[in-house]
Amino acid sequence: MKTYYLSFILMFFTIILCGQENIYKLDITKGENRSIDSWLKAGGENSDGLRLGVNSLFWTKDGKPWLPIMGEFHFVRYPQKYWEDELLKMKAAGISIVSVYVFWVNHEVTPGNYNWKGNNDLRQFLKLCKKHELFVWLRPGPYINAEAKNGGFPDWINKKGKRSNAPWYLAASKKYYIEVAKQTKGFYFKDGGPIIGFQVDNELAHDTKKTHLTSLLNMAKELGMITPFYSATNNSKHFYEKGDIIPMQGAYPYRGWMEPEPTIDFLYSTDEWGAMKNIGGLPYDGTKFPRGMCELGVGCWQSYNNRFVVPSYDSEGHAQNALGRGINLMGYFMFQGGTQKEGYQGNNHPLNYDFQAPIGEYGQIRDSYKKIKVIHNFITDFGSELATMQPARVIQPIKDPTDVKTLRYVGRFKDEKGFLFLTTTQGWVDMKPQENVQIELKLKGEKLLFPEAPITIKENTSPIFPINLDINGAQLKYATAQLLAKVEGNNGVPNYFFFKLPGVNPEFAFNDNTFKKLTSTAETINKNGRTYIKPVPGMGQTIEIIDNNGKKAIIVVLTREQAEQSWRLHYKGKERLFLSNANLLIDKGHLELFSESNKMNLLTFPAIDNKLNSVRSKNNGVFSEHVFETPETNLDIKINKKSTNNWVFNTPKKLPKHVRNIFAYVDYIGSKAGILENGKNYSDDFFNGTIWDIGLRRFMNNGRSEITIKISEWDDKVKGIPKNKAPKNDTERKGLIREIKFKPEYTISLGK
Structure with missing residues (x-):
């Protein structure tokens, strides 16, 4: 009996101690406190009176913080x-600026002869960006890299003295810039156009004299390429x-140019430590510039020898x-x-430049598009607040990317308000769930334990609380749910949309002295001056709250699947x-729905007054639901x-109706696949164990096209293929097509 009680007591204290070990701490009072300094020589106003600016912390739009x-x-x-079509897909994902390289090598075909027609028509591209109210960040090099021939240089430029202040190179660059200036004339922000940014060259790490970017910048300005922002x-x-150029950061989840290796880009690192590990150090005072990124990878290119699939999570x-970590x-x-x-x-490099991007080589909407769109929806409604919030980091940050035992987390806060990022x-790491997680937040006036009861953060998830x-x-x-969007109903009442995180039950804790009425059919608990609500995700339960001044708000908690199906437009x-x-x-x-299913649904909030010609409609919680076929x-x-x-x-001569x-x-x-259109190489695919999806409509412009799919035999130099995807016999080693399936992408158009 004594042994039994002793074991019980030991087990009890083990549980207590384990629980204590998982109470992490974050001191918000010791977070970053960078001053807002408007010292940068940047900003501008267009012909409509719209002002864009920037300070040491964030960008601004009409004087308001802008992320x-x-x-x-x-x-x-x-x-x-x-x-x-593709620009509209980008806009629907929350993109507000289109950055675009201009490829010198593609445009100057022979010395002095430029091609700005067809797929090279920069002016037409800018017209479309302007039409759809998308800003543009122009990146004309002269050097760009982008896995292009000679890094974007014509052959006669790709020689000793390039990317320097050598007189011949500056003279050649000026001739090229003159042509770019002609094509972009009238499209700058000051003239009512979309171009708000200009990147000078790309990754000019070898210029120890630090003079070349200045030469190119002055050249661009002299030629009339005037923008609110210049970057490098x-x-x-x-x-x-x-203060004339804003440095912009880059980071990739997987890196095609190196062997598989866990990177530090998942550790919420500081700019200084991250730059030291990735580029050898930060070549400027990070406190003087806003944190911006020009190369935030969702995917990456693959090399012939190094294959991988970037998981959407x-x-x-x-x-x-x-x-x-503070990117604005x-x-x-x-x-x-x-x-x-x-x-x-x-x-x-292959012809394929799919890059495992959110929108693929043939316009495919990828799973990564839907996942990062969840973050973008949040930024759309809360970015102006988030831009002013500065990072609060743990005292001993994780520096080993293979550490799967320690919780990774950071905060962004201002005036006691903010968000926790976990x-x-x-x-390249098999991550594990973090169990029994609680975080003690030290604020100026209190210590807040989040949440009241421990939660488990499942592996391969990234919640924002x-x-x-x-x-x-x-x-x-x-x-303990993630914020998605804030939208006013037709009655003017703001609705706050959250969504459930995998393995975490939603719980909302309200301060009782800040509201006079709270109504919900969900489980409700009142204690210690707080009201705790535990709604079931979906459409069935809402939280209605009225503050002390009579202002009303409604909270809706969606499922994660519904969040990924959300569009903030x-x-x-x-x-x-x-x-x-x-x-x-x-x-x-004009609203268009498109899917590989001929049956599509659309839930709208707030409800749309006119009929949408759906097969059937009904109310579903705060949404009105419509089904189309x-x-x-x-x-x-x-x-x-x-x-x-x-x-x-052979492709069909034309697309069927509604496709x-x-x-x-x-x-x-096989080691590689190629696609030929009427016997001519068009694109290719480096095998990485996944199905190759090819959009056919581009081959149907002039009627029926003959499409050939060829597979190359296996090459043992290829690395990164999972064992269960690698060849298992001689037939597979010779290159094998198992199957080709054809699927229509249906479209339903709802009138203007």
Whole structure:
């Protein structure tokens, strides 16, 4: 009996001690406290009176804090006919700035002869950006890299003395800049155009004299390329203390240029330590500049020898990590994939420039698009507040990316209000869940234990938790659900949308002295001056709260799946939140749904007054739900199997009615696959164990096209392929096409 009691007591104290070990701490009072200094020589006003600015902490729009989202799109690597479609997809994801390289090598065909037509038509691209109210950050080099031939240089420029103040190189660069200036004339922000930024060169790390960027900057300005902001990649050498160029950061979850290795880009690191590890040090005073990124990777290019698949949860975790550590301009590279023109790709690089981007080489909406769009929806409604919040880090930060035992977390706070960022993601590491997690937050006036009862953060997740959030006058001390959006109903009442995190039950803790009425059918507990609500995610339960001044707000908790199906868009004169199992585009009042299913739903908040011609409609919680259906299409595409690794088929002459694209899904094994259009190389794919998806509509511009899929035999130099995906016999080693499936992408258009 004594042994039994002794064991019981030992077990009891073990539980207590384990619980104490998992109470992490974060001292908000010792967070960053950088002063807001408007010393930078930047900013501008357009002809409509819109002002853009920047200070040492954040960018501004009409004098208000602005946290822009930027995405890279290489127009020369995408068919001109579909540029508008892709720009609308980017805008629907929350992108407000399109960054774009201008490829000197693609435009100057022979010395002095420039091609600005077709897929090279920069002016047309800028017209479309302006039409759809997308800003542009121009990146004309002269040197760009971007896995292009000669790093973007024509052959006659790619010689000794390039990227320096050598007279011949500056003279050649000026001739090129003159042509860029001609194409961009009238499209600068000061003239009412979309171009608000200009990146000078790219990764100029070798200029020890720090003079070349200044030469190029002065040249651009003299030629009339005047923008509110000028930038450089932060590994470029320059006298940044002059305040004329803003250094911009870069980070990738997986790195195609090196062997597989866990990076530090999931550790909420400081700029200084991160730069020391990645680029050898920070070449400027980080406290003087806002944190912006021009190369925030969602995916990355693959080399011939190094293959990988970037999981979408790592893409999300990588983006969340940047936001958590204080980034105030989220600039993705790439956001839109593309195809390199044969002969214009860099050495040992494929024609395929898909980049595992959120939008693929053929316009595919990837899972990563949906995951980071969840973060973008949050930024759309809370970015102006978040931009002013500065990081609060742990005293002993994690510096080992392989550490799976310690919780990774950081805060962004201002005036006791803010957000907690946690992650259990890490490229190239098998992450584990963090169990029994609680965080003690030291604020100026209190110590807040978040949450009241321990929670488990599941592996490969990246939650963001609100702390002391203002809900239209009432104080939400914390929530164990993630904030998604804030949208006003037709009655003017703000609705706050949250979503449930994997393995974490939602709990909302309100400060009782900040509201006079709270109504909910969810489980409710009152204690110690707080009201705790535990709603069930979905449409069934809401929280209605009225603050002490009579202001009303409604809280809705969605599922994670619903959050990934959410679209935060402006439609018919109102800001709205849509939920849909389809993808959405909006073009000045025109709403399009598209999906590989011919049955699509659309939930709208607030409700849309006019009828949407749906098959059926109903109210679903605060949403109005509509179901649409279009006739199913049977595709009759015959395949000529010439050999086990060489299949040929003809595209249809035109797309069937209600179909916007046809995708071919190629299940193959081999070191590489190629696609030929009418016998001419078009693109390729480095096998990484996944199905190759190819959009066919671009091959149907001139009627029927003959498409050939060829698979190369296996090469033992290829690394990174999981064992269960590698060849298992001689037939597979010779290159094998197992199957090609064709699927229509349906479209439903809702009138203007």
